[in-house]
Each structure stands twice: as C-alpha cells, then as structure tokens.
Amino acid sequence: MRFDLESVRERLPGRGIEWFQSIDSTMIAAAKLAREGAAHGTIVGADEQTAGIGRHGHSWHSEPGAGLYISLVLRQERRGAGMIPLAMLALGIAAQQAIVETSGLAPDLRWPNDVLIGGKKCAGILAQMEGEAMIAGIGINVSHAFFPEEIGDVATSLAMEGGRVRREDLLVALAEAIEETMGILAKEGPAAILDMFTRTSSYAVGRRVKVDQPGNVVEGITCGLDASGFLVVRQDNGVEATILAGGVRPA
Numbered sequence: 001m002r003f004d005l006e007s008v009r010e011r012l013p014g015r016g017i018e019w020f021q022s023i024d025s026t027m028i029a030a031a032k033l034a035r036e037g038a039a040h041g042t043i044v045g046a047d048e049q050t051a052g053i054g055r056h057g058h059s060w061h062s063e064p065g066a067g068l069y070i071s072l073v074l075r076q077e078r079r080g081a082g083m084i085p086l087a088m089l090a091l092g093i094a095a096q097q098a099i100v101e102t103s104g105l106a107p108d109l110r111w112p113n114d115v116l117i118g119g120k121k122c123a124g125i126l127a128q129m130e131g132e133a134m135i136a137g138i139g140i141n142v143s144h145a146f147f148p149e150e151i152g153d154v155a156t157s158l159a160m161e162g163g164r165v166r167r168e169d170l171l172v173a174l175a176e177a178i179e180e181t182m183g184i185l186a187k188e189g190p191a192a193i194l195d196m197f198t199r200t201s202s203y204a205v206g207r208r209v210k211v212d213q214p215g216n217v218v219e220g221i222t223c224g225l226d227a228s229g230f231l232v233v234r235q236d237n238g239v240e241a242t243i244l245a246g247g248v249r250p251a
C-alpha cells in the first residue's frame with residue numbers, strides 16, 4: 001500500500017522527513033544529509049531498499065512496502081562514539097515500545113537491541129557516527145508473509161505474529177519513542193537506560209547464552225550490563241566476560 005507521508009508529516013510537525021520509493025540504503029542518504037547539516041530528528045525512509053545494511057556486515061532484507069526502513073539523524077549533547085553502545089540500548093527500547101503501542105504484541109529485547117517475538121527477530125537497529133551526528137538505522141518487519149529461506153528460521157514480521165500495523169502509525173510511534181528514550185539518556189544519564197533495558201529484556205540477567213566472538217565462543221549466564229552498556233556473561237569457570245559486540249544467542 002502507498003505510504004501516506006502527508007499523514008505522518010501532520011502528526012510529526014516541524015520534522016524533516018525525506019521519503020524514497022526505492023533507495024540503496026537509508027543509511028547512506030541520512031549520512032549525506034547529516035554532512036549537509038540536517039537538523040536533529042531528520043528522518044530518511046524508503047518503501048524499498050536495494051542494498052539494506054545490517055550489523056556485522058550482514059544485509060537487511062527490505063521487501064517493498066512490507067517493512068519500515070528508516071534512518072534518523074540524531075544530534076545529542078552527549079555524543080561521540082562512546083555513546084553508541086548506550087544509544088543502541090535506548091533505540092532498542094524505543095523500537096520495542098513503538099511495537100507494543102501499535103500492535104499490542106509483547107516483544108523481547110536481545111542485547112544489544114534485536115527486537116524478538118517468539119524468539120525470532122522482527123526488528124534490527126544499527127548506529128554509527130557521521131561527524132558530530134549519530135545516524136540510527138531501524139528496520140521493522142511489518143507485513144512480510146514470508147522470508148527468504150536463509151533467514152526464514154530466525155526472522156518474523158508483526159503480521160506473522162498476528163499484529164496488523166500501518167507503517168505510518170509505527171513511524172510516528174517510533175519517532176516519539178526515540179525522542180523519549182534518547183531524552184532520558186541525555187537528561188538522566190546511562191543508569192536510567194541501563195535500568196530500563198534490564199527490566200524489559202529477558203536476556204539481561206540470568207539467561208544462558210552463547211556469544212560468537214572472533215576466534216572463540218563465550219558460553220555462560222548473563223549477569224547484567226556494565227556502566228558502558230556492554231553485556232557481562234559469567235562463564236562456567238567463574239570468569240566474567242564483557243561482550244562488546246552482538247552475536248548473542250540462547251544456549
């Protein structure tokens with residue numbers, strides 16, 4: 001169905017929004033806009049991405065019209081690459097909240113910010129710095145009826161889980177939730193976001209996981225996040241490992 005950009009503009013007044021029918025990746029367009037001085041909160045979205053970017057060198061399956069594919073330009077007072085792990089958590093919480101609000105579903109969060117329903121991923125998030133600005137990329141699978149075989153076991157959509165959601169409503173809820181959680185991070189500081197994540201993710205504490213690391217696999221029980229937002233896993237030999245990048249899966 002055609003994306004009703006006007007209805008979104010009405011509900012997000014004053015917000016810069018660029019919408020494309022088809023684009024390689026909204027991350028590339030948003031980075032360009034950031035270099036040109038785009039304001040905080042500017043949204044770049046597309047009905048379809050031909051080269052959607054995922055984390056860890058993966059691609060992001062971006063079927064036309066079936067998902068919400070957006071990147072935001074964020075200009076925070078607290079900034080720099082050190083903020084990315086905490087911003088990743090804040091963005092994940094916002095995506096989870098927006099999905100709850102619009103679909104009534106009850107998604108989980110897997111560190112750092114995969115949004116899961118029934119153990120399968122319905123949304124993914126990445127963040128990178130572009131000069132002084134942070135570019136946050138969010139993909140939510142909304143109405144996909146199926147996925148390519150290679151991701152069929154691990155991916156799901158809101159529709160496949162029984163949630164009927166309009167992309168426009170999801171975008172408005174998401175933009176508002178991001179303002180809220182990034183605002184909490186900026187004003188109240190990391191502890192508030194760490195606490196929110198710990199309360200809403202079943203992966204934060206007491207979960208047996210395996211984590212693929214370069215050269216080895218860490219296995220153990222999660223025991224919370226450190227002050228920087230990294231996941232701590234207590235291995236069976238008692239040694240605690242700090243997980244700096246994703247690849248967390250249930251053991």
Ligand code: BTN
Nearest residue numbers: 025052053054055124125137139
């Ligand atoms: C992940 O691997 O979990 C992160 C996926 C992020 C996908 C989104 S879709 C909108 C934005 N544009 C991209 O090319 N990637 C992000």
